[in-house]
Structure formats: C-alpha cells, structure tokens
Amino acid sequence: MKNIVVLTGAGISAESGLKTFRGSNGLWEGHDVMEVATPEGFKRNPELVLEFYNQRRRQLLTVEPNSAHIALADLESHFNVNIVTQNVDDLHERAGSSNVLHLHGELLKARSVNSENEILDCKNDILLGDTCVNGYQLRPHIVWFGEAVPLLDKAIEITKNADYLIIIGTSMQVYPAASLIDFVKPSTLIFFIDPKPALANKNNVTVIADTAVNGVPTLVASLIDK
Structure with missing residues (x-):
C-alpha cells in the first residue's frame, strides 16, 4: 500500500x-501576535492569553x-x-x-506550565488558577512563537x-x-x-x-x- x-x-x-491568523500587520483578531502567542506574552498577561484561546476553543466547537x-x-x-x-x-x-x-499543538488540550508532557483533554475555558494535579497553572497546549x-x-x-x-x-x-x-x-x-x-x-x-x-x-x- x-x-x-x-x-x-x-x-x-x-x-x-x-478564523485564522492572516495578514502581514502582526495582528490576530485585533491582538498583537506577540502578546497572545509567545511565552513572554503569557508571562506578562496570562488572563489575556487564556481568554484569547478560550474564544478560539469556543468557536472551534461551533464548526464542522x-x-x-x-x-x-x-x-x-x-x-x-x-x-x-x-x-x-x-x-x-x-x-x-x-x-x-x-x-x-492542539486547542482541545491543556498542559502544565511546568511540563510540556503533562497534557490534559480540554473542551472548556482555562482560567487563571486552574491547575494540574501537581498544582501548576494550566496553559493551552499550543506551540507558541519562540518555542x-x-x-x-x-x-x-x-x-x-x-x-x-x-x-x-x-x-x-x-x-x-x-x-x-x-x-x-x-x-x-x-x-x-x-x-x-x-x-x-x-x-x-x-x-x-x-x-x-x-x-x-x-x-x-x-x-x-x-
């Protein structure tokens, strides 16, 4: 075969x-891509980044x-x-x-900020304070720019x-x-x-x-x- x-x-x-990341102006849904798709952006404003991917995840569940x-x-x-x-x-x-x-990476998965191998299924929003079994904050299981x-x-x-x-x-x-x-x-x-x-x-x-x-x-x- x-x-x-x-x-x-x-x-x-x-x-x-x-909706996809398009265009040369570095904006994604009105956000600077460096603010929502980099480890540094997540460190600066984790709530913004989590909500950005929460919106993407919600939209994904509405399409076929x-x-x-x-x-x-x-x-x-x-x-x-x-x-x-x-x-x-x-x-x-x-x-x-x-x-x-x-x-x-995968939008319907989350992972611990402490280990890229600690991955969970995730169809709901990820909020600041949501942690893995070891007590570390969860983040989207996405390969960000610079990773x-x-x-x-x-x-x-x-x-x-x-x-x-x-x-x-x-x-x-x-x-x-x-x-x-x-x-x-x-x-x-x-x-x-x-x-x-x-x-x-x-x-x-x-x-x-x-x-x-x-x-x-x-x-x-x-x-x-x-």
Whole structure:
C-alpha cells in the first residue's frame, strides 16, 4: 500500500469557518501576535492569553469538518495516510482521519506550565488558577512563537516515506513546517492545492489552484481511481 503524507495549513480550516491568523500587520483578531502567542506574552498577561484561546476553543466547537477533511479521511481505505497539520483544531479527527500529527499543538488540550508532557483533554475555558494535579497553572497546549516544535523530527520521518505528498491551504512560509517538502524522496509526487499557490508546476509538482473544498475531493477521487 502506497504512503500518502498530507501537509495542511490554515486554509483548509478557514473553509469550515474558523478564523485564522492572516495578514502581514502582526495582528490576530485585533491582538498583537506577540502578546497572545509567545511565552513572554503569557508571562506578562496570562488572563489575556487564556481568554484569547478560550474564544478560539469556543468557536472551534461551533464548526464542522468540510468536504476536504472528509475526502482525506476517505483516502485511508486505499492508502496508508498520515496527516501532518499546522492547525490546532480537531477537524481532521472529527472527519475520520486516524493518523494526525499536530505540529503546533492542539486547542482541545491543556498542559502544565511546568511540563510540556503533562497534557490534559480540554473542551472548556482555562482560567487563571486552574491547575494540574501537581498544582501548576494550566496553559493551552499550543506551540507558541519562540518555542521548540517537539514533533518536528517525527514529521520529518513520516515525510521521508511519502510516495505522494499533498500540500493544502498553506503559504509555505511558516517554518519549520514549510521545510518538510525538502525531505521527500526524489520520486515522490507532490500536489499543491491552494487558491493562490506559492509553488509552481515543475517535474514532480502538480499545482491545483483551487480551494480545498473543491480541489481535495477531485484529487482524492483521481488517486483512488488510479
């Protein structure tokens, strides 16, 4: 069975209605990204940061997977599929995908400020004073700017084994995630799906300049029919 690795970014989640970090002005929902997505910002104003992610979590629980998420889950009947996502939502899992690696953390989990390995499921708000069993404050299980990406090595190993690499809804400007394309085998076929693709057609790269909800089901159908 051939190996398909899928790299997804904010674009696929945006098509389910999730608000995403966009633009070059460094603002996220009116907040300076350095204030709500860095360890230093959390130290300065933990209540602001906790409420920012509480709002993101509440919104996530109001949206559903779209046809792109569902099509990727359908691939598992025909291929060995691994999804490496920059997204912190659970839409891939809710659509039925079983092998999902979250490079930047998960919004529906919390962790102790004392240990990145002390992780809890979390669907409710995290408040100042909410602690783990050892008495340390809980924080969102999110990889903030300036923090290490602990699952990067695992993502690289997965990508090295890809027969097909499908890239969906990402600008290919967020590192280290964007560097994963450099680890595929020379024979790997690459498909890039985005309305404004950052890659060009060349040798083993096929660009599909379309939205995820349109482009992914079409590509999946063609791969299954091969």
